[in-house]
Amino acid sequence: MNRRIIVSADAESRLNAARDWIESYPADTELLVLANSNEAGNNLHLSLVASRGAAFGVKRLSLNVLASRLAQRKFSESGTTPATNLSFTAVVARSIHSLQSASKLKYFEPVAAKPGFTIAVARTLAELRMNEIGPKALKRLERGGKDLAAIATLVDEELTRAKLSDRSTLFQTAIASIESEENSSYIDLPILLLDLAIHSVLEQQLIQTLALRSPGVLATIPHGDENTTKALQTALKAATELSTNVGAVPTSLDYVKQHLFEDSAPNPSKLDSSVRLSNWPGEPRECIEIVRSIQTEAAQGVPFDQMAVLLNSPGEYRAHLDEAFARSDIPAYFVQGITSPDPAGRAMLALLACAADGLSAKRFAEYLSLGELPPPETPKDIESEWVASNDDLVQTAFNFEEPDVEPAPVPLPVADTEKSDVIDGALRTPARWERLIVDSAVIGGKDRWERRLNGLANEFTLRIQEAAPEEEALVESLRRQSRDLKALRDFALPLVERLSKLPTNASWGEWLAHLRELSVNALRNPEGVMATLADLEPMSTVGPVSLNEVQLVLDSRLRDLRVKPKTRQYGRVFVGPIDAVRGMSFQVVFVPGLAERVFPRKIVEDPILPDLQRNEIHPLLTTRGDQRDGERVALRLAVGSARERVYLSYPRIDVQQSRPRVPSFYALEALRAAEGELPGFEQVAA
Template sequence: MAVAPPKELYVASFHRLEALVGGLLRRMEGGDPFRARRVLVISNLVRDRLQERLAREGAWAGVDFLTPLDLAREIAGPRVRRAGLRPLPPGGDAALASRLLRENAGRLRRLRPPEGIPGYDEALAATLADLREAGVSPADLQRAGDDSLRDLALLLDAYEARLASFGFYDEPGLLRAACGEAEASPQDIPTLLYGFADLNALQRRLVEACCRSAPAAALVPAEEGAPACAFVRPMLAWLRALGFTDRKVEKDGERPFAEAGRALFSAEGGASLAGDALRIVSAPAPGREAFELVRELLYSPGGSREAAVLVPGGEGYASLFEETCRSLGVEARAERGVSLDRTPAGRALLGMPLLRERGYPRAEVLRFLDEGSFAASASFLEWRTAKGSGEEDSCLASRWEVLSRRLPYANGEDGWRRAIDRAKEEEASASVGARRASPLRTFEAALNILFTHLRALPARALPSVHAEAAKRAFEALTGEIEGKEGVLAALEGAGRLDPFLGEVEGAEFRRWAALALERPGGGEPPKAARVRILSLQGARGLSFGTVAIPGLAEGLFPAHGREDPLLADDLRRRLNGRLAPEEKGLPPRLALKGERMAEARYLFWLALQSAGRRVVLGVPRAGGDGERSERASSLFLHHLASALGIAGEDEGLPRFGADILRIAAPGLEKETLRRRPVSALEGDLAALAALLPPARAERGALAHLGAAPGFARRRQALDDRWRPNVLTVHDGMLEDPDLLERLRGPLHPSRAAVAVTRLERFFQCPYQFLLGSLPELDAAEAPGPPLDADGLLRGSLFHAALERFFRSLKDRGAGPGEMAEEEFHGAVSAAAAGAFEEAEEAGSALLPLPWRLLRASVERQLEGFLRSAYRSGPPAWRPVEVEGKFKDLALALPPEAGDGRLLVSGRYDLLERSAEGEYRFVDFKSGRTAPKKKDPLGGGLWLQPHLYVRRGEGMLEPGARIGAAYAFVAEGAGYRLSGLSPEEMARLRPQVDRLLALFLRSAEAGVFFPLPSSACGHCGFIEVCGPERGPRARRKAEAAGRQALRMAQAAGEPDGPEEEEA
């Protein structure tokens, strides 16, 4: 009889479990360090933490970190693709449920949807997903004999049949397919189950199949016997029933709340706690609570370590803490993206069809024009270009409220037109000149553009038709606003609902579009931060120095459970009893929705154990049904007091004592401001408060403000930094004559040559260009990680290898397509080897193993690019010059550029010549982004080839045809050459001149404002701008200098589809 593979069970808190992972994976190697092993994790955040820890322990190979859904995709992905199935689009489950409810309305007894109740289809989709995840079949529901369950059986059967006939699969379907594959063909891959406290029935089935034929280990975060961990007992019982054997975990290095965690929610008390391990803040309302908890985090002992705010469910608290940290200048990182419907782009898209439905109300029209950046939209810019309007009109176009202020109340298209005609007549009778008439004509044109595009939205059509029409209108009526790319992608997903919905009204499609937007949008890449903001669920498996938990009030945490309206807990219990009557103590097939207290207690225990040093709890005293309503403190707070042996209450709060509990007063607290200010403003207020008499201040006491040294200057600086739509000296506007004169030497491009790459940097962020030009200011470069290459090092290795390769070809007088296969492969290997040896001599090498892996990757990608770009067709190009340099190239610009003289210098990667005699400059790119067809210059970010061609015009024979190409050499960019023909270069030349002219004018006038973007994460001057750079820049989005840059970047853009990011 075959011996079952070993299965081990470890039960301990997370910080002890993660220390075991490396040793267990080493044991699972079985003598083969390259053996495949799986680590199933509860979240990608836990995956990142474990990978980082393992990287510090040595080199690893063959270890995959997967969530259960990732595992299902890996196992069943080939099968569903062979079957021609597609993933269900966002909102597809609710759309299909909506269709089934309509089609079966006459057959339903208890679950017929009531009239006028929205969201019934979404609730049905969630219930059907629960049933499918539990492995419940329609026959199981029929046998139960309840009318509601018979209705659910009918709908479940129809849902699965229709899903298959439409050729889609959803998450439960993918899990079910993976279970079948794993059970039919067991894999000999050791599996480590990390951090799971519960799994649904399909996930348990999949885990069981994967652990049947190979060694396995389960690491469960809990403490045996602790009442707070009762939620985990069914999971432990299931693992032991599968044959997992308990293993002892050494209890070394206990955390501050280990003893209190064991006593929590029990009758025992008297647990010990270090004096500074717990802080509780009672605040008047949630807003003040967030402010005071951030203060506690900043002044906590060991403050250099990362702190975290673990918020109860919902987005309210997370958004509140994000805004609080932003206002205080505290670097914070939220581990969730803002849902797309809350971004400016999402609000603009959803509000767009409502404008016509509601008769174009003035407030909503102005909000759409402002928030959608209509002044920078393609349709408005096209009108302005055709009209030939001047600079004054451009500035007024961003002030829609001013333009419409003189108009009376209007409703509907005809009403707006009558109001504008009446205003025109009044102007004419008052002999108002053309200067006053121009703004009115601008607003009239904006309305006409808006009316034209919104009239094109269909009243009734298929979702795909609605989506395409909405996309055209949205792109035409909005500029570059936050969330636009994610919104367009979600809109495309809503357009794939044709099979489920059929033809729908415009209002109905808007609902499905809104549902598709209720998902997080892509944010900036993760970055180090002083404070991390996570949900209690999302923080499982992570550790922090100090943890803050807000919302310890009745109804907030723990939250009240809500039963499923279509499948109540009583019916779920009956189904569980019928489906698995013998599984006492094991996880139920269907989870009970109303009984969430055990899970909330467990999450509270986990949050306490995640703190390595200190926990700060927040209690909002008000903010229930209204701002003034009082809230009772959470029972969890009283359980914690009982665990610590604290008895008695004062005004509804346990008697923790002044060393633990701080009650924040509704007004300013002088002593708190003096001892622990969280901003310069609080420091000023504390200093001013010290000057005031202790008695009540009389009228005129504010005169002390003016007498305080430096107060007026600091207040003026604060006002200037945040003044909307006005650029000041705090935004890179150089006004001091002496400073301007001092900087004009190194900055002025008509007197000293400016590098082509720095020109592109100006259009990415003029302020970064300025700071990089100051000889006294050096960028603060962060050291790269020893296990991975940053983008700069990786790019330099690609460039160095390509330079060596093409230089060797030039010496031979051949092109890449003319070499024999063996000769080609040897040249690529030699070029890569030379580039890496040069980097090693310069001290750029990583640790040995990742350095070898990086070298193999670069060599493989170089060969892939050269084969794809040069050897897949007939030989055509030969290198003429490699790494060519030039300086003091004088460019003549149009008269509006001032003196019209620009000196540039540069270094081009490669100049080639074709067999037909055409030349092209090639710019190597090792990144993943490419110019867009709609904007091939990228607003000034893709200028290099255009200036290299001008260099070639003075260097090559007269009349030579000269083009350019971007060489995307990395695998992620698709191994391709993106060419620019000589005709294309000539067509774009006027727009290049306009951009260069703007640069000349900015350099002469000292205009260098910041343009925050995702590139700020790679900027060495980020500390100069400060953490509030984004909100501050958004307040100045319509300033004259910003508008001039947008106009120069937008001028002359060709029509056409936008190229995908490579």
């Protein structure tokens, strides 16, 4: 059988090898292309069509989507539902809460109620399950092993009871289902593994099982990704082939690709225009200068979609880049979308906190202050606001692609500022109403809300009656506040009644029904909240769940809204994390943030399962050494994806802490690989 593994530091070399391999088959041959992302698979397919004129039967999938499709029939027969990442986190939260309530946690008891504990445990358990490490192995660990084993056991029981499948169960079911007749369209095909990153035993097993039935397999791997190389060598039982792409006259970019993080170095030479290193005073200015350089490259004929900005720390740069691109009117494709504070999500959290605090007026005032009140004429229809989950573990066998042309925005009705109770998402309310109806205390229920609001209305009426005839301005002010109070009563009392009817304990299915109804009736823009609730749909049968657990699960997801791109990448500058560039190449690449603790990021040990214990139970679990190697692979990926030029930059000032920054060792290493000599900090700063 034909099995090949090609390793190269140059993305274009790997893509050329992939194209040549596909073109060795007739144009109507069915092929299976497993890529790291949809963008990588689509770009490769379009380049094939451009060169051959036609290509039929090329299935382009990610490993997660392929596993989901292979397991689909068995899940349907057993009634099992794939759990989204948020659903799995909710199961972990429920398990921790149950053990903590029963006083069964010992080692983790002091931190079990901390906000980040559930997410940290969920991340660790997901990794353990993908490497088939069960509770028995965890029990042997001296520090926290019994607690972690108890959580893992309860999580497994909850998943089984609710007929939920996490990612590990999905992959196990996919492996067991490969021989099924309904999966015949995915087996016995030539397979291309395009720059896949293999991080677990189950991923390796799925590839190995597919490869056993394949007449030919080609795998491309970025140079330096040793974990993936070892996994694919084991799965495919093939040796690696090293591929290089150095021109007759090597450029500085060629030298960087060849010598980065290697013991070798080129002969000393000056830096040419293919590698540029600059520094700027802070991330906002750095992003502005990146956009200016993009304008310069575009003026020289480089298409927007042949330029990419690759981020090792997206959280530090995404918002600044979004603003810089918007100000310059340059179209950008943010592969993971834009993350920004979500008023609707925070309004929902404020309402849940209001219910949890006994219908607190202070929490209700927080909700009103966020400007998320729906106009009275808005239809309150849950079905019209339904949003599907975006998690790739629950994708069906069909692809629903969005149209290229975005629908024109529907203009909102203009409210009459004199008559409408809700204006631009804000409610008419009398000044300092919350101070008037409560004495900095929690309102104890709907009845007290109604009594206090009625009392305030009576106070306004009495003051109007007692006003002297010449106090017309005062009377008009009191009448205006009385009208505003009526608007508050008409809106707040039904909503407070709805909050008072939230259950104390209920299944997730009941909670989702209540939360969806609350969203469409209390939020101006409920789409983001509805999408989050859709991710929890697989949890419907799990329960009973308390309001406190609901708040714990939703808190981190609803505070910030990630808006995924609605348009395709073509004609736009590609912006995304470095790992998203696997299987892709661009003429010009920008890599910002080459400062200490930004690129490379600070390496921290897993707080739940330290490295010493990880090495004790399984050699493939990620340790700090693997994280360090991953940071190096990231820079290799970023530089290797550039065909003509790479811009490296770093902020020389930490704006938030008002202190100077220095370039990271990675910036110095890139210059050493390009020039043949290690520069000093003074040379880099100059």
